[in-house]
Amino acid sequence: xxxxxxxxxxxxxxxxxxxxxxxxxxxxxxxxxxxxxxxxxxxxxxxxxxxxxxxxxxxxxxxxxxxxxxxxxxxxxxxxxxxxxxxxxxxxxxxxxxxxxxxxxxxxxxxxxxxxxxxxxxxxxxxxxxxxxxxxxxxxxxxxxxxxxxxxxxxxxxxxxxxxxxxxxxxxxxxxxxxxxxxxxxxxxxxxxxxxxxxxxxxxxxxxxx
Numbered sequence: 001x002x003x004x005x006x007x008x009x010x011x012x013x014x015x016x017x018x019x020x021x022x023x024x025x026x027x028x029x030x031x032x033x034x035x036x037x038x039x040x041x042x043x044x045x046x047x048x049x050x051x052x053x054x055x056x057x058x059x060x061x062x063x064x065x066x067x068x069x070x071x072x073x074x075x076x077x078x079x080x081x082x083x084x085x086x087x088x089x090x091x092x093x094x095x096x097x098x099x100x101x102x103x104x105x106x107x108x109x110x111x112x113x114x115x116x117x118x119x120x121x122x123x124x125x126x127x128x129x130x131x132x133x134x135x136x137x138x139x140x141x142x143x144x145x146x147x148x149x150x151x152x153x154x155x156x157x158x159x160x161x162x163x164x165x166x167x168x169x170x171x172x173x174x175x176x177x178x179x180x181x182x183x184x185x186x187x188x189x190x191x192x193x194x195x196x197x198x199x200x201x202x203x204x205x206x207x208x209x210x
Contacts, residue, residue, distance in 0.1 A: 035189035036176075038154045043173050044187055045157030048110040049126070049149035050075075051139045051194055055084055057097040063117045065092045069100065071107060071123065074146035080113070081122055088121035094134040106137045106149055106185075106192070106199055108170060112162050128179045128207035135204050137185050140196035149199060151190040177209035185209055 038044065052071040060066035070084040077083045087107070091100070108124040115121070126137045139149065150156045163169050176188045185192040185199040192199040201207070 035153075038151060038188060038190060040157060043169050044151065046160045046163065046169050047108065047173055048159035049192070050107050050109040051143045051145055051147050051149065052085070052105050052107040052123075053145055054100050054103050054105060057100045059092065059097065060088065060117055060119065065090050066116060066119075067091050067097055067100070068119055069125070071105065071125075072145060073107060073109065073123075074144075085122045086120060087123045087125060088116040088119050089125050091125075091127070091134065091136070095136075100136070103136065104139050104141050104143060106139060108163075110160055110163050111170070112165055114165075126177075126185075126209055128185070128201040128204045128209050130204050130207035133204060133207075135201040135207075137192075137199050137201055137209065139194045139199050142196040143194035144196075147194055149192050149194055151187055152193055154190060174208075174210040179204055179207045179209065181205050 050073055052073045054069050055072050056070040058068045060068055067089050069087045069089060071087050072084045075081075075083050085107070106126040108126065111122075111124050113120050113122045127134050128137060129135075148156065148159075160169070173187070178186055179201055180186050180191075183200045183203065183205055185201070
């Protein structure tokens with residue numbers, strides 16, 4: 001689910017763990033690489049990435065390329081944001097809906113809700129893409145539902161309650177979100193982590209994340 005495709009077409013896609021130079025985890029290897037300094041004013045701090053679990057997937061009745069997922073974020077529901085959360089994604093061309101059930105995913109938790117073909121989407125699933133291939137990012141299954149995804153060796157700042165679309169915060173952040181040679185999600189070279197280890201996709205290396 002590539003964000004650039006989502007927003008341009010409107011139809012597509014809507015603690016700490018210490019690692020040494022090389023650590024293997026479930027066959028993922030974290031390699032030492034050049035990392036940019038993440039300052040306190042970096043836009044990544046404003047993005048609230050959370051661990052979720054897909055409980056239900058349905059095809060969108062008016063758009064064959066869209067799925068409607070129900071995602072558990074283990075959060076107290078509010079009047080505007082229930083739990084589980086409804087999320088619309090453009091993943092149908094890339095994977096069968098049965099393959100999504102009970103999978104741990106990374107959710108952009110503070111996206112402003114928006115409608116896709118009449119269905120209100122209350123977040124966004126992160127995926128890696130390269131060429132015609134798209135794969136969801138998956139935290140380790142022992143991650144805590146609802147925990148915030150953070151960057152290695154970075155003290156995370158407070159996220160915005162809601163990202164304002166006109167400021168295009170996530171769009172700017174996503175330019176530096178990539179998978180590395182070990183399929184691990186990174187931002188400016190820093191691995192995306194949960195309390196259980198790195199976030200990764202199944203097979204895409206050097207892919208763009210959005």
